[in-house]
Amino acid sequence: MDTTAWQLWLIAAIVLGALEIKLSGFVTLWFAVGALMAALMAGAGLGFDGQLVVFTLVSSALFGASRTIFKHVFMRDAVRLKTGVEAMMGQEAVVTEALSDPHGGTVRINGELWMARSLSGPLPEGERVTVEQIEGLKLWVRRPSASHEVALPQPRPKKENAGWD
Known part of the structure; x- marks a missing residue:
């Protein structure tokens, strides 16, 4: 020993x-x-x-x-934290530049501007959309489900005797 x-x-x-x-x-x-x-x-x-x-x-x-x-x-009940691009999936964004079919536009999400294309036809500025997928630096967005109706802008009443309208 x-x-x-x-x-x-x-x-x-x-x-x-x-x-x-x-x-x-x-x-x-x-x-x-x-x-x-x-x-x-x-x-x-x-x-x-x-x-x-x-x-x-x-x-x-x-x-x-x-x-x-x-x-x-010790970590059995821990929730996995999503960050970066992964966190944007399913998030709501606001259209800042109208999304037209051929070129797309811009949306604001988490305070950042992103190029976006619509999966549900043309979208006007100010409409809320949901991020469905991400392809490189471009977001593919869609109108939220049909239960969320978006109010269309009302036409402005014409002023009489204005002459310059």
Whole structure:
């Protein structure tokens, strides 16, 4: 039985455990446990090569499993946050430049102006639309469902005796 090997592994486990307390990465804990297991194997009389194998296998297994453990135990109810282009799908936008069939126009979404094409025919300025798909830097939009009616602009009454209308 090699008395110095298990002591060195135990010191390594203590140092790695102290680092885990000091650092915020939650990584060195698994190496501390691996060093503790290697210290037990050294105390049982396993050779240095075997100790290194135990340290490596235990540390690697715990490190790899920790992501799965934490994901399933602590993050089971977490909602995935959508960002960027993914967050625009299904969002409402406002037409800022009328969307005509051949050329499209511009819509405002999340405070930004985007080139857009209509999937539901020409759309006038000011109409609210829903983003259906994204192709490069162009949004494909559509009028919301039929339950949301859009009020058409009323024609202005003509002024009498204006002469310059």
